[in-house]
Amino acid sequence: MSSQATANEHELAAMRRALELAELGPLTGGNPRVGCVLLDADGRTVAEGWHRGAGTPHAEIDALAKVGGDARGLTAVVTLEPCNHWGRTGPCSIALIGAGISRVVYGVTDPGSHSAGGGARLREAGVEVVGGVRAAEVEELLECWLASERRGRPWVTVKWASTLDGRAAAADGTSRWITGTAARQRVHEERASNDAILVGTGTVLADDPSLTARGDAGELLSHQPVPVVVGRRPIPDDAALRRHPGASSRPAAAISRRCSPT
Numbered sequence: 101m102s103s104q105a106t107a108n109e110h111e112l113a114a115m116r117r118a119l120e121l122a123e124l125g126p127l128t129g130g131n132p133r134v135g136c137v138l139l140d141a142d143g144r145t146v147a148e149g150w151h152r153g154a155g156t157p158h159a160e161i162d163a164l165a166k167v168g169g170d171a172r173g174l175t176a177v178v179t180l181e182p183c184n185h186w187g188r189t190g191p192c193s194i195a196l197i198g199a200g201i202s203r204v205v206y207g208v209t210d211p212g213s214h215s216a217g218g219g220a221r222l223r224e225a226g227v228e229v230v231g232g233v234r235a236a237e238v239e240e241l242l243e244c245w246l247a248s249e250r251r252g253r254p255w256v257t258v259k260w261a262s263t264l265d266g267r268a269a270a271a272d273g274t275s276r277w278i279t280g281t282a283a284r285q286r287v288h289e290e291r292a293s294n295d296a297i298l299v300g301t302g303t304v305l306a307d308d309p310s311l312t313a314r315g316d317a318g319e320l321l322s323h324q325p326v327p328v329v330v331g332r333r334p335i336p337d338d339a340a341l342r343r344h345p346g347a348s349s350r351p352a353a354a355i356s357r358r359c360s361p362t
């Protein structure tokens with residue numbers, strides 16, 4: 101892989117912009133947030149694109165669409181190595197080759213076992229490829245997705261509330277709010293930026309949590325994590341969890357088999 105030194109000043113600036121575009125994408129849904137900028141031979145931006153989530157066109161395809169698929173002689177600057185597989189959409193490597201892109205500058209190598217190899221395919225087709233550009237910034241942006249892909253498991257955030265001496269409730273089991281409004285709001289932002297939220301049956305029975313992501317005024321936020329309950333004890337019919345919007349749309353994933361809703 102070539103180093104950052106081989107990207108020119110226009111490409112470095114375009115990668116900065118591609119990072120901004122990537123940030124427009126959703127944090128949830130399993131796909132990475134990716135941005136792409138197409139440059140002409142003078143380093144001027146011709147088109148921009150970004151990925152809007154699983155099942156929608158990748159950033160490169162979004163940018164190519166804006167030049168009508170004719171990108172002869174252009175450089176594609178993209179935060180993630182162009183994919184090389186058929187997933188929910190087609191391989192970006194082939195689309196870039198077909199559109200006539202002459203150079204690809206990317207940030208981080210795609211770690212996916214099926215999707216990797218776009219850089220090599222582009223080189224084989226005679227496209228100049230430079231990888232590793234602003235890689236540290238892309239690594240930071242995609243920390244959760246990259247870790248998940250590399251480790252083969254979901255990114256997990258552990259959250260709990262306790263007093264400084266490690267207590268979660270009074271000795272007799274009664275509990276009061278330990279955290280303030282700022283911390284609680286942060287929790288809801290976290291819920292809204294994750295695909296799933298997991299608790300045990302003990303928590304469901306003791307606290308009757310709703311597990312929804314809510315705003316300051318208690319309103320439901322636009323993205324709701326799928327609630328997952330681990331355990332063998334049945335979930336009461338009137339549990340707040342049963343009214344969770346994520347549970348009603350995807351009940352099989354929401355509640356464990358023995359506790360499935362009736």
Ligand SMILES: Nc1nc(O)c(N)c(N[C@@H]2O[C@H](COP(=O)(O)O)[C@@H](O)[C@H]2O)n1
Pocket residue numbers: 131132134135150151154155156157158159160178180181182183186187188189190192210212215216
């Ligand atoms: N290079 C690139 N640009 C994008 O905009 C992307 N979303 C990706 N994603 C890679 O492709 C996989 C998803 O493929 P489908 O959306 O199912 O076709 C994802 O796991 C990444 O490896 N890459």
